[in-house]
Amino acid sequence: MANWKSNVREVVPYTPGEQPKTKVIKLNTNENPYPPSPLVGKAISNIELDSLRKYPDPGCQSLISALAKYHGFDEENVFVGVGSDDVLAMSFLTFFNSEKPIFFPDITYSFYDVWASLFRIPFETKALDEEFKIIKSDYDMPCGGIVIPNPNAPTGIAEPVSFFEDIVKAHPECVVIIDEAYVDFGSESAMDLVRKYDNVLVVRTFSKSRAMAGNRIGYAIGSKQLIKYLSDCKFSFNSYTMDTITLQAGVASIEDDSYFKEKLDAVISTREWTKVQLKKLGFTFPDSKSNFIFAKHESMEASFIFEELKKRGIYVRYFSKPQRISNYLRISIGTDEEMQVFIDELKMILKGV
C-alpha cells in the first residue's frame, strides 16, 4: 500500500566539481585564487548580531543601489539573487513561456537544459563550429528565447557586443539572456544593449571575478519592464532569499573597486603567461577571455593527464561527455605560484616521469 513513491519526481542530481579536503592546488571550479576585498571581511565582522533576528530586506535595496550606481543604471534596472544560478533559473521561469523552443549552444553552461526541463520549456541546442565558436546564423529564426554565455564556457571564447546586438535586434519576439559570468576577465559587456533594447537581460555573478563564490550573489541588468516581471515572479513565491550578511558583504565588494581591478589584472596576466607555457608544451586551446583555459594536448589523452595531475594534488576539470570535448581539460587560473607548480608537474607528466 505504500505507493507514495509513484508521485515522486525522480531525477539524476548534478555532480559538482570535487572540493578536496586536503591541501591541494584547486584549478577545477573556476574560483578566484585571491580572497575577496578586505572591506568584505570588515563588513562581515561588523554585522550587528541583533539585526539577524529580523527578516532581511526583501527588496535587497542596499545591494541593488550599489550595483545600479556602479553600472550607471537606475535601481529599477537591477535584480539580485542567490548566485547567478538563482537569477538564471528565475529568468527562465519568467521569460521563457512560449511554445516555441528556446535556443542555446550545444556546448555551454550545463544548467541551461536542466532548468528548461525543470520548467518544461522546449529547447533546441545549436552546435558550435569546428573551432568551438557560436554560429550566429543558427539563431536566425523565431524562437521562445535565447541564452548565451559570453565568454562561453567551457571554451572561454568571447564575442564582441555587435554579435549580440545582431541577435537581439533579430528577436523582438523573445527575451535574449547574455550570461556574463566571466566577462570581467577581459571581454566586452553587452550591458549597453540594455539602454537600447527592452528585451535583453545581462546576468552577472560575484563568484568568479569578485572571489565570492562562498557568498552566493548573482544579479541581472535589464530594462525596467524586464526587471519588474522578474521581481514580481520571484516575490510571488519566495520573498526572502538573500540574507542580511550576504547583502552587506556584496555592497562592500562593490565599494572596493581598486582592489577588484588589481586582482582582475593579476588573474589576466597569469592566464596569458599560462597560455604561453601550455603552447610550448604542445597544448592547443581556443583563445580564452575567462579565468580558465580549455586545452587539449597534441598527443597525450586528457583523461590520463587529469588522473596524473590528481595524483600530484592538482585538480583540473575533465568532462568525459560529450564526446567532442572528451579530450579537453578545463584549467582554472590560480596564483602565479600555483600555475608554476602546475606547469612544472605537466612537464613531468608529458616526459613520463
Add this chain to the structure above:
Amino acid sequence: MANWKSNVREVVPYTPGEQPKTKVIKLNTNENPYPPSPLVGKAISNIELDSLRKYPDPGCQSLISALAKYHGFDEENVFVGVGSDDVLAMSFLTFFNSEKPIFFPDITYSFYDVWASLFRIPFETKALDEEFKIIKSDYDMPCGGIVIPNPNAPTGIAEPVSFFEDIVKAHPECVVIIDEAYVDFGSESAMDLVRKYDNVLVVRTFSKSRAMAGNRIGYAIGSKQLIKYLSDCKFSFNSYTMDTITLQAGVASIEDDSYFKEKLDAVISTREWTKVQLKKLGFTFPDSKSNFIFAKHESMEASFIFEELKKRGIYVRYFSKPQRISNYLRISIGTDEEMQVFIDELKMILKGV
C-alpha cells in the same frame, strides 16, 4: 513587433509584512525579540575571508551533521535549505506529482497555494471549523499529498502528535508534510513519526525560535528515502544555495542549547502574560502555542485597532482577506517591555484616547 511580452509569466507578487525603517515596536512578522546566541556572532566574525572565494560545501555537511546529532537522527535523515520556504517549495516539487489534489487548510500559511500553482500541482483546501481548528476527517480520502503547519498559522492552534499519526497512517499513498515553524514555542513535535513512517516529512526553520530570520536557514527531517529524493531533486538544478557563512552560523546556534531554551522560555512566558492582559481588555483568541496571538476584540474593529497602533509606532499584522479572519489581528510576541507598551497603548485605543 516587440511581442516578447506574450511569453512572460505575469504574476501578482506577495507583499511581505512591512519592515519599518524608523524605531518602532515590530510585532508583525513573528520575529524573535531576542538576538541569536552570542556563539552565532562569534562564528560570523571568525569567518576566514579567504574561504569565501571558494564555493560552499554543496552537501552542507557541517550543518546537517549538527542537526542530525541534535535531533537524534542520522545525517541521511536531514535536508537543509535557504529558509523553510526553500525547503517547502522543494518538497512540493519533489513529492507532489500526483494527478490527485493535495490537501491543506483553507486558513494557513499563505505560500502553500502559491507553490502549488507555480508547480501546477492540483490542490483542495479544507475549511477550519468554527473555532479555527483543523477537521481531521476532512483529510480522510486518497490524495496527492498533505501539508499542515503545527501549530497552524495564523491561528497558533497546535494538535497533538496522535492527530498527525492518524493522518499519516491513513495516507500511505502520499507524502505528509508537517510544517513545524513554530513548534519550539510549546507544542508536540511529530518528529518521532519519522522513525515509524517513511512518508512523513517534518519541516523546521531557524527564523523564529532561533532568532535567525536574517540568515535564511530551514531544514527537513524525514526517512532516508524521502531525504534522498529531496536532495536529488535539489542537486539536479542548483547545487550551491547555502552560503559558507550561513552554514557556520547555523552550526553555532545548534551548539548553544542553553541559550536557545532560555530565550524560548522567555518568549513563552511573555506570551502567557499577554494572553491574560488581552483577555482582560475584551479580546478573544484561540489558545496559541506559537510566538504570536491571533485575536479579535469584542467590539472594536481589527482594522481600526491596526491603524491606531501603527500611528503609535506599533506594528501588528492585519489580513483583510479572507473575510472570515478580517476582524483579527496577528500579534507577534516581543520582549516584556514591548508587550507592556503594546498593552498600555491598546488600553488607550479602547478608551478612545
